[in-house]
Amino acid sequence: MSDNLEKFVRKNREHFDSETPRDKVWSNIYTEIRPEKTIRRISWYKYAAAALILVSFGAGIGLFIGNSHSNSEILVQQQIEESEKKYTKLVNNKLNELSEYDFDKKLLTDIELLDQIHLELKAELIENSGANSRVVIHAMMQNYQAKLAALERILSEVKENDLETQSKESSTIY
Amino acid sequence: MAEIVLHKDLIEKCRSGNQEAQYKLYDLYSHAMFNICMRMMKSKVDAEDVLQNAFVDVFTKLHQFGYQSTPGAWIKRIVINNCLNHLKKKKMLFEEIDNIPLVQEPVHIPQQLLSVDKIKSGMMQLAPGFRTVLNLYLMEGYDHQEIADILDISVSTSKTQYSRAKKKLREILIEEENSSVLLA
Secondary structure (H helix, E strand, O other), X not given: OOOHHHHXXXXXXXXXXXXXXXXXXXXXXXXXXXXXXXXXXXXXXXHHHHHHHHHHHHHHHHHHHOOOOOOOHHHHHHHHHXXXXXXXXXXXXXXXXXXXXXXXXXXXXXXXHHHHHHHHHHHHHHHOOOOOHHHHHHHHHHHHHHHHHHHHHHHHHHHHHHHHHHHHHOOOOO | OOOOOOOHHHHHHHHOOOHHHHHHHHHHHXXXXXXXHHHHHOOHHHHHHHHHHHHHHHHHHHHHOOOOOOHHHHHHHHHHHHHHHHHHHOOOOOOOOOOOOOOOOXXXXXXXXXXXXXXXXXXXXXXXXXXXXXXXXXXXXXXXXXXXXXXXXXXXXXXXXXXXXXXXXXXXXXXXXXXXXXXX
């Protein structure tokens, strides 16, 4: 059962499609799908791998050293809190800067992986507080540094792409 | 009966990364798809963002397209999903509708209020949930079962939303007409 609104729309359907997207939409799409984009996928995994090696190494050393640091939990806690504050701020600054650009969110999967490792490190720290905590904390700092470096490189790539897109806009290539 | 266009040759060229073919596919469908985005998203900037993301999805998922439907229908679903993701991101979608029994009564809109521009502007004033269902049924031609699948709601919710959306649209059109008469 159709009413007069439905009949009207059916009869005039093509007149409802009157808008046209700007040319820059295609150039943005092409920037995303062009072959070199996929080849240039960044291999942050080496950072992740390095962090993982550090954890296993840390666990080993921890077992070796035994529990000589068992009463330094408070100190450890303070150390972590301070460093976390410092690095979180640095990371957030970079993320804020990145958020001003339009870019392929897939680039951030590497960051997510580093985040995952960070969580694992933290869990490791809670589980084995004392024994190998120094090594784990060291690995955590390495993880932060890797994340910062990764963000830095994504940012410079995104900025470079942005400039390319802007210069292309005046002479769009089909 | 709609003409069934498969564009097999074009799709295969796109799959092999032929740039010219990729642009041709975009050129074929971008106009219709952009208008879907405009109706769903309201703002031109948002509509262009969604169109861009949707076509990146189209090209990266093209190897999954198996000709079970037309490329147009397949692309349209990707575009609509992108619109919905964007709307959900902005937390604008669907208030829960309680399943009150629905009498499907036709909504009669005074003839002089039926114009493309008036309907377009009236639809833009609807709440996102109403606008989405009205768009999918009235403009995009999906039936209530399909809308239920797309939006992950029940068929009766889709019907209720649609019926209420039409009534609301009617109210908006009448209100607009009255205020313009008053202003004249």
